[in-house]
Amino acid sequence: MSYPGGGGGEWPPQNNPNQPQQGGWQQNPQQGGYPQTGPQGFPQQPQQGGYPQSNPQGFPQQQPGFPQSSPQGFPQQQPGFPQTGPQGFPQQQAWGQDQYGQQQFPGAQGPIGYAGGPPKKKRTGLAITAVVAVVALAAGAVVTVYALKNSNDVAAGAPSPAAAANNLVSALGSGDVIGIMNGLAPAEAKLSKDYLTGTVDELKRLEVLKKDADPNKVTGVEFKAENVKFDEGAAETVNDHLVINKLTEGKITLTSDVKKIPLTDKLVEAMGAQDEAPSTETIDIAEEIKKSNKGEPVRIASIKVDGEWYPSLFYTIADNVLHEEKLKWPSNPIAPAGAGSASDAAKQIVEAGMAADLTKVIALLPPDELGVLQDLGPVLIDQAGRLPATGAKLTAFETDSKEVTGGTLLTIKKIGVEVDGEKVEVVRSGDCYSVSAQGQDQKLCADEITQLVEQQGGKNVSGSVADVIGRIGARVLKDGIGVVSTEVDGKWYVSPVRTYSELGLTLMRGLEPKDIDELLKLAK
Amino acid sequence: MITTVVGSFLPWLRSGTVGRDSYEVLALRGWAGLGNGYGEVIRVAWVSMTPVAVCCVLLFTFGLRRFAAWTGILFGTITGTVAALVTVQGSNEGAMVGISLTGPAVALCGAVLAIAGAITVLTASARAATSKPGGTP
Numbered sequence: 001m002s003y004p005g006g007g008g009g010e011w012p013p014q015n016n017p018n019q020p021q022q023g024g025w026q027q028n029p030q031q032g033g034y035p036q037t038g039p040q041g042f043p044q045q046p047q048q049g050g051y052p053q054s055n056p057q058g059f060p061q062q063q064p065g066f067p068q069s070s071p072q073g074f075p076q077q078q079p080g081f082p083q084t085g086p087q088g089f090p091q092q093q094a095w096g097q098d099q100y101g102q103q104q105f106p107g108a109q110g111p112i113g114y115a116g117g118p119p120k121k122k123r124t125g126l127a128i129t130a131v132v133a134v135v136a137l138a139a140g141a142v143v144t145v146y147a148l149k150n151s152n153d154v155a156a157g158a159p160s161p162a163a164a165a166n167n168l169v170s171a172l173g174s175g176d177v178i179g180i181m182n183g184l185a186p187a188e189a190k191l192s193k194d195y196l197t198g199t200v201d202e203l204k205r206l207e208v209l210k211k212d213a214d215p216n217k218v219t220g221v222e223f224k225a226e227n228v229k230f231d232e233g234a235a236e237t238v239n240d241h242l243v244i245n246k247l248t249e250g251k252i253t254l255t256s257d258v259k260k261i262p263l264t265d266k267l268v269e270a271m272g273a274q275d276e277a278p279s280t281e282t283i284d285i286a287e288e289i290k291k292s293n294k295g296e297p298v299r300i301a302s303i304k305v306d307g308e309w310y311p312s313l314f315y316t317i318a319d320n321v322l323h324e325e326k327l328k329w330p331s332n333p334i335a336p337a338g339a340g341s342a343s344d345a346a347k348q349i350v351e352a353g354m355a356a357d358l359t360k361v362i363a364l365l366p367p368d369e370l371g372v373l374q375d376l377g378p379v380l381i382d383q384a385g386r387l388p389a390t391g392a393k394l395t396a397f398e399t400d401s402k403e404v405t406g407g408t409l410l411t412i413k414k415i416g417v418e419v420d421g422e423k424v425e426v427v428r429s430g431d432c433y434s435v436s437a438q439g440q441d442q443k444l445c446a447d448e449i450t451q452l453v454e455q456q457g458g459k460n461v462s463g464s465v466a467d468v469i470g471r472i473g474a475r476v477l478k479d480g481i482g483v484v485s486t487e488v489d490g491k492w493y494v495s496p497v498r499t500y501s502e503l504g505l506t507l508m509r510g511l512e513p514k515d516i517d518e519l520l521k522l523a524k
Numbered sequence: 525m526i527t528t529v530v531g532s533f534l535p536w537l538r539s540g541t542v543g544r545d546s547y548e549v550l551a552l553r554g555w556a557g558l559g560n561g562y563g564e565v566i567r568v569a570w571v572s573m574t575p576v577a578v579c580c581v582l583l584f585t586f587g588l589r590r591f592a593a594w595t596g597i598l599f600g601t602i603t604g605t606v607a608a609l610v611t612v613q614g615s616n617e618g619a620m621v622g623i624s625l626t627g628p629a630v631a632l633c634g635a636v637l638a639i640a641g642a643i644t645v646l647t648a649s650a651r652a653a654t655s656k657p658g659g660t661p
Binding site for chain 2: 137143175
């Protein structure tokens with residue numbers, strides 16, 4: 001072992017395994033100093049003060065900080081430093097130990113070799129500190145990098161269409177609802193997520209669901225898939241971003257228990273489900289394919305988004321419809337063509353609708369949510385045939401905008417249409433709408449709806465029903481009628497799914513819990 | 525602290541038969557509607573608990589025991605609060621998606637131990653200081 005600052009040469013005397021080793025910094029008597037080992041494990045001479053000396057039994061001696069080898073070749077435990085043992089690992093002679101484990105101090109000359117004070121304990125402590133610090137830093141770095149990687153908010157796409165389908169199957173098989181939702185095409189997953197919470201909140205307010213119902217916790221339904229397999233060789237590649245996977249076998253077990261669904265008691269009673277036992281249904285996919293699908297495997301579409309593959313609900317529906325109708329996916333889809341602003345998108349889609357320009361309407365749909373309609377576009381137009389233009393012309397179009405989940409709700413402030421020289425104009429003012437046509441003005445306000453329903457419905461409409469219809473109508477007029485526009489890659493599109501979902505929420509907001517009671521009475 | 529860090533890698537969320545550790549749960553923040561800045565702040569704060577634990581170990585190793593103890597209290601308080609909040613939410617038995625108690629419970633135990641250890645160190649330091657002539661409590 002080399003001690004910087006030590007002024008001596010090699011430690012005398014040279015080690016003799018047959019002589020009791022006095023070892024240490026000084027010979028006999030030994031005063032102070034450092035752990036020593038006697039060859040063959042012989043006891044050492046009494047030592048005065050200082051540090052523990054020999055290990056009489058020749059057992060491993062612990063000397064923290066510096067590697068050593070034991071005289072008998074037994075490994076010594078030294079925390080912190082790499083230990084070389086007698087099992088064929090190289091010994092570290094450079095640390096100043098001879099073959100018997102004696103320490104040599106090349107820089108020391110006699111007892112004076114101690115020069116530099118009593119550094120060993122201090123240095124041992126420093127070494128331990130350094131080791132602990134390095135180990136802590138290394139472990140912390142590894143754990144932190146792993147945690148950062150695991151917590152990274154990345155979409156759960158797959159590298160191939162087959163892997164995407166398998167991920168879905170795996171999530172289905174383990175009943176992993178989060179895995180299923182997270183594994184779906186991002187835009188589709190976002191659509192369902194955006195409206196799930198709002199719908200559940202409204203259902204809770206209407207006392208359809210219990211107050212503690214949580215949209216993120218699915219209760220009452222258990223799903224299990226076993227041995228589900230895809231025929232990877234039969235997968236159909238439609239284009240660079242759409243592949244149809246073929247599901248050929250497996251078992252799906254669906255267990256439902258109405259009592260575990262967080263429905264309110266009054267609804268469970270109305271459904272007569274309070275005594276209903278849990279029901280389990282098992283579907284053998286191979287059997288179903290033979291029986292109901294003419295031997296055709298179940299088709300599940302995977303789409304490519306941002307370089308990763310996801311199973312897609314919309315594409316799966318579209319593909320199955322096409323397959324049923326014996327049609328093929330068109331090779332030239334309609335390219336999306338968004339507008340410069342949310343209001344422009346709404347205006348353009350109204351104009352395209354009036355001109356019966358289906359291509360333009362489809363191009364104005366958001367490519368992330370409804371890219372399937374753009375891929376299907378030529379087939380849809382072909383099936384629809386040539387639609388006659390309405391001949392109407394948009395003369396005025398003004399909207400109010402409001403941010404909603406996932407987009408912008410544009411409600412009509414003013415719209416003017418000219419048909420065959422006649423102008424019709426609708427203007428919104430607060431919760432009233434004024435309609436001007438043929439030189440006449442008519443105004444309808446939210447609080448007049450109930451009265452209007454009663455007048456128009458006469459005795460056929462009961463007071464409570466008129467009340468419900470009136471309240472819903474009033475809500476629609478107050479919130480405004482409009483469309484939801486979304487932004488994709490800097491362009492604005494009109495989202496029909498979000499528009500209908502928003503309208504659905506608006507209708508629900510118009511209802512009250514007592515209306516549900518009325519509807520339940522009518523259902524009985 | 526090691527117990528808490530280990531606990532953070534045990535299941536915190538159960539979906540069907542799949543368990544997700546606390547970091548995988550954070551990866552779902554976009555799906556859960558926390559993909560905005562708040563979600564990122566929560567993620568960074570939670571992930572940084574491991575470096576905080578490492579700092580604590582280093583401070584203790586280098587003899588700065590009081591600093592280490594206060595760092596340990598910070599670590600234990602943050603992780604313990606999060607773990608306790610999740611633990612009291614319950615296991616949601618019967619739900620297809622629910623909280624798994626394994627991770628939060630282990631992390632909570634670790635946090636309590638970390639705080640207890642830190643308090644012990646602080647108390648010992650205070651006693652040592654007062655027992656020395658001229659020492660400061």
